[in-house]
Amino acid sequence: MDVRVGVRVEGVVQGVGFRPFVHGLATGLGLSGLVGNDARGVFIEVEGAPDVVGRFLEGLRTRPPRLAVVERVTTRRLDAEGRGGFAIVGSDASGERRALVSWDSATCDDCLRELRDPGDRRYRYPFINCTNCGPRFTIVRDVPYDRPYTTMAGFAMCGPCAAEYEDPADRRFHAQPVCCPSCGPALTLHPHAGDPLPAARDLLAGGAVLAVKGLGGYHLAARAASEDAVAALRSRKHREDKPFAVMVPDLAAARDLCVLSAAEEELLTGPRRPIVLARRRPDAALASGVAPGNGHIGLMLPYTPLHHLLITEPTVLTSGNVSDEPIAHRDDDALHRLAGIADAFLLHDRAIHTRTDDSVVRVFRGRTLPIRRSRGYTPEPVPIAKGRPVLACGAELKNTFCLTRDGRAFISHHIGDLENYETLRAFEEGIEHFLRLFDVKPEVIAYDPHPEYLSTKYALDQELPGVAVQHHHAHIASCLADNETDGPVIGVAFDGTGYGTDGTLWGGEFLIADLRGFERAGHLEPVPMPGGAAAIREPWRMAAAYGAPSDLPVARRPDWSTVAEMARRRINAPLTSSMGRLFDAVAAVLGVRDRINYEGQA
Structure with a gap:
């Protein structure tokens, strides 16, 4: 006797081809019923013999699509209807939002084959995608993940694309960003006329700086082997020494530049395509200005069809901004802000809803360690213990915010350093988007106790109960959460600076800590920071504060004795226990750097 079962699937199950997968699984087993999206995830009704329904449920859990993450499958018995056929039904946007949004995925092998096939109607089309790849988080305006709630809403599908979208046997069955040259986004090259791609490649080959509209924002591109092109980009972007990332066309080109482990390759x-920090080969054919004085290169491979068509040799691909500003992602803003940097703009007319920088990772002892978690990872949640819904505002440098709900932590894309109005607006817009997208109603707001951080001031302006979380306790608590333990532990937190409970600047801390609190058990001996923030920009000041001998080269500066006296008398010299400032002092004594242009350089 047939049974009918209602099924609820939760996790990353929208925008990843889950409904087509369910359709194929059910019809392949001869089951009838329906599948659809709603604000909580995917709902299914399936009818057939009990053992076959059991095989269907097992398939849901064990054989989902490549980009899907099935977190929970729940079932309930329904009355059998006896009707045949299996249908994908319309989405239901009502109710409490619990659906998760997929991260943006690199172009899949099937789409790449079509991109390179002269006989395919999408041959060399820069926006080719399917249910297994393409834009997701960066184009989503709302859930459920359907085309009307994305920035593809304004592109009406042509007949052939609509046929693919409706065909259960097609790889683009219900692929929301589906498009082709006849109905989808198009490239333009400003201010040039003609075919944009060949002209853009010619500009790069000739040493120009090109602004390229990508997946999560604009990049600035320049030929990585050209000293003049890289120097021009550095000068115009006001980025003196900080390393640039390099995109290479394929793995063979990556191996020419860096010594790569299997994990790095x-x-x-892989589908996430972060920037990978890898050990540079001594003979790497790169301009000296790509990563001055650095033994590593930030490498990445193409992750959009446009990159595959544009990048033919190692190319600097850095965030489209002036230093310290957020990445540009709106066309009018990019044309205005990047006008003094780029010689030309490679544009397209698909809007980017959420700006998202490239992620940066490194491999250490075989493990992937995130340096910057953004495109390709966000908004995938991190599992945590269940508790009240929280909005955590983060600190000042390398800011991310976080929302928690139902045992999930939704960590934002990289926001940047909250030191100007533009980045603050990006921070506020990001919070508004996440609150709406994941339907979180925070009951408490967490913030760093430093009174001058813009994230702290934002938190204190909200009408929510607030909790100040000491900077280094937050570091250690994050390690506890990452390792799924509550503590207590001996936590060691070494960094630049963080506001301490005694009003001094901490940064070399030994804490006995759990998730609720800590005891400061030990720390580096506090020393003055003569000139305050100036001591961060000029590490020689920390050498003076630590009492470096006056016969060293670093002490031959005309203002050495004045600064040493400032430190001794504690004039404009706040105390710090920072390991970062100790590293600065050692770097200055050794003659590595006595001034820096970016954080951690010395």
Whole structure:
């Protein structure tokens, strides 16, 4: 006797081809019923013999699509209807939002084959995608993940694309960003006329700086082997020494520049496509200005069809901004802000809803360690213990915010350093988007106790109960959460600076800590920071504060004795226990750097 079962699937199950997968699984087993999206995830009704329904449920859990993450499958008995056929039904946007949004995925092998096939109607089309790849988080305006709630809403599908979208046997069955040259986004090259791609490649080859509209924002591109092109980009972007990332066309080109482990190659070629920090070969054919004085290169491979068509040799691909500003992602803003940097703009007319920088990772002892978690990872949640819904505002440098709900932590894309109005607006817009997208109603707001951080001031302006979380306790608590333990532990937190409970600047801390609190058990001996923030920009000041001998080269500065006296008398010299400032002092004594242009350089 047939049974009918209602099924609820939760996790990353929208925008990843889950409904087509369910359709194929059910019809392949001869089951009838329906599947659809709603604000909580995917709902299914399936009818057939009990053992076959059981095989269907097992398939849901064990054989989902490549980009899907099935977190929970729940079932309930329904009355059998006896009707045949299996249908994908319309989405239901009502109710409490619990659906998760997929991260943006690199172009899949099937789409790449079509991109390179002269006989395919999408041959060399820069926006080719399917249910297994393409834009997701960066184009989503709302859930459920359907085309009307994305920035593809304004592109009406042509007949052939609509046929693919409706065909259960097609790879683009219900692929929301589906498009082709007849009905989808198009490239333009400003201010040039003609075919944009060949002209853009010619500009790069000739040493120009090109602004390229990508997946999560604009990049600035320049030929990585050209000293003049890289120097021009540095000068115009006001980025003196900080390393640039380099995109290479394929893995062979990556191996020419860096010594790569198997784990690093897997990251470079995987669907997330982060920037991977890899050990540079001494003979790497790169301009000296790509990563001055650095033994590593930030490498990445193409992750959009446009990159595959544009990048033919190692190319600097850095965030489209002036230093310290957020990445540009709106066309009018990019044309205005990047006008003094780029010689030309490679544009397209698909809007980017959420700006998202490239992620940065490194491999250490075989493990992937995130340096910057953004495109390709966000908004995938991190599992945590269940508790009240929280909005955590983060600190000042390398800011991310976080929302928690139902045992999930939704960590934002990289926001940047909250030191100007533009980045603050990006921070506020990001919070508004996440609150709406994941339907979180925070009951408490967490913030760093530093009174001058813009994230702290934002938190204190909200009408929510607030909790100040000491900077270094937050570091250690995050390690506890990452390792799924509550503590207590001996936590060691070494960094630049963080506001301490005694009003001094901490940064070399030994804490006995759990998730609720801590005891400061030990720390580096506090020393003055003569000139305050100036001591961060000029590490020689920390050498003076630590009492470096006056016969060293670093002490031959005309203002050495004045600064040493400032430190001794504690004039404009707040105390710090920072390991970062100790590293600065050592770097200055050794003659590595006595001034810096970016954080951690010395």
